[in-house]
Amino acid sequence: MEALPERNGYLPPTIYDIAKRAKVGIGTVSRVFNNHPSVSDATRKRVLKVANSLNYQPHPYARGLARKRTNSILAVIPFFTTFFFLEILQGVQEKLGELDCDLLLYGVHHPDHVESSLRQNVLRSRVDGILFFSMAMPAAFAKQYAQMKTPVVLIDTYNKDFDSLTVENSFGAFLATNHLISLGHKRIGMLNANIESLPAHQRLKGFQRAMNEAEIPIDPLYVKKSSSTKLDGFTREAGYELMKEFIALGSEMPTAIFVSSDIQASGALAALTEAGLRCPEDISIVGFDDIELASHLGITTIRQPMAEMGAFAAGRLAERMNNLNLPPTHKMFMPSLVVRKSSAPPVVRSVKQKKVSLV
Amino acid sequence: MEALPERNGYLPPTIYDIAKRAKVGIGTVSRVFNNHPSVSDATRKRVLKVANSLNYQPHPYARGLARKRTNSILAVIPFFTTFFFLEILQGVQEKLGELDCDLLLYGVHHPDHVESSLRQNVLRSRVDGILFFSMAMPAAFAKQYAQMKTPVVLIDTYNKDFDSLTVENSFGAFLATNHLISLGHKRIGMLNANIESLPAHQRLKGFQRAMNEAEIPIDPLYVKKSSSTKLDGFTREAGYELMKEFIALGSEMPTAIFVSSDIQASGALAALTEAGLRCPEDISIVGFDDIELASHLGITTIRQPMAEMGAFAAGRLAERMNNLNLPPTHKMFMPSLVVRKSSAPPVVRSVKQKKVSLV
DNA sequence: TAAATTTATGGAAGCCCTTCCAGAAAGAAA
């Protein structure tokens, strides 16, 4: 070996260095670091002492090669969205810490790139498992992964061949609508995203169920859906536009609206302010998602248990990595209601209405 | 070798499989995959054909071991904050894609945990380089990394021994203040975070410079700083409290305030609303950071070029990985002004004031 | 005390690559 100084003179100690200094064989050192039971206490201590003094850390790549496991997982997340993921990742990482596992991050910049990303990064068997967020798993990969039994957990998306977890959108919408009903509202509308998208569809269902159970007829005029294809209408602009339609109803406007996302709700609020209307005095609003913005704007909303979802996903992935033959499961998470100031009991507006609401 | 089926029967092809089928040596296969020039065209084609047909991908861990490089970098980010990082990471990843490098993510959950996190995760992961975000690098690690010449780039924080990049806070504050001045404001205040923190200090400097250059005297009553230690006073609550102090000034209140962060500005706005004051009619507000919230609340603010910073950081890290002896550099990024609706020319409030402001 | 267990240990082989050296093949020069 030539004298070329690697890493500028500093060469991390290897298992051989430890073995030599501790006067044991490499196998013993390895066993110590893998908590193998058949090492005597005296030896274990001696090895650890030497190892600590040299600041030895097993080389994860060498480990990975020998063990045929990488001890790391890949999170494929859409970078075109934001906060939701950070919070889930937080949960993921906490769990991964327990499992002594590293997190590789791949951010997909554009939905069309999912496929090439997967090909480039995942196939190289650099990771033991994959967390796949919020995007449809391309068919080619779904097939390949299923066949190779690559451990994959889908979050906020679904495919029958893999473990998946989603939020019970319909139940969340039910909660939101019920909240408005229990505040005493009768004229309740829904401002929805593009109904083509699954969450929008499910949230409508929940709205309908709550209304039906309360025996409040649903006025078709009060159910507005976005036709936007941009992010399926889950945008501020979409909320703004549809709220203007509600406002155009004048005195026929609902007294409360369930909006299918906080981001739309923020647009809706802007439209209200612009029209000189106040929330909740003139109209109550409930959103969905509990993004950070919602707390700042004081929007009553539906919270998805993101940290828990992250931890669960990581845990499930670990189980699957230990047993490749588990049947795919699907776990629903129950969202919860977060009450803020955008929702309140309906205010009586005129004498005529007063009579009615005195009951 | 026993018959235990690895990975459920599927064993990824190795360089030996390719070599055998292509009737070449393993060295040749390796050379093909490393674009080594001394492979004849015919051979290269043959190898690639076999490799493709078997869907061969070099094993990154074996590569890492043999090359003594891992081709991955670690991002240590504080998970107790949010959006800023995602945007920077986006820039980082884009660059890393070019460099064929992977991104490992480590989120620190609490500032106090930085040290143990680094010890646990960084030392063992043997990544080629580290991007360290927004936190002070603990002295022990700084020393060790400097000594080992571990490639480290600091983002939004500083240490003389490493490459670092920060935003010119002082210039941003200057821009913000200047904006208010050029709108015609004379009674301009600053709502600052905890002055102990570097950014707060720098932002104050920029404020002062702008005021001095415009020859507007700074009224000490108009410069309020948080004494909170929680996140150095960069919180919504801190902004809320200090704004109440401003409001208590009554008619002596400034007509415009530069707030040292958007998050504080959101609190300040809440205090204003609560007091029945309007922004910008009664008072103009300029924030700092351009977090997502700012756009929703319509806060005029100072934007940091996050994606660019990310890409730059990754590039710089790559350079350093190629030459461990580069002297540390420090790069300043220039922020820019984003005008929204929270800032407007001062409105004349009363006859008495009219006299004054007619000047 | 000898034999049979049990417990602890050393180290070779193997994980999948890269890299280097030696040598084969093909051309060029003599």
Add this chain to the structure above:
DNA sequence: TTTCTTTCTGGAAGGGCTTCCATAAATTTA
């Protein structure tokens, strides 16, 4: 033709670990 170059190629060694087999040491049992 022979000799020297140049261009390609094969494969051993090595990177740092885990694991398994063999063996040594300590205990137990007969």
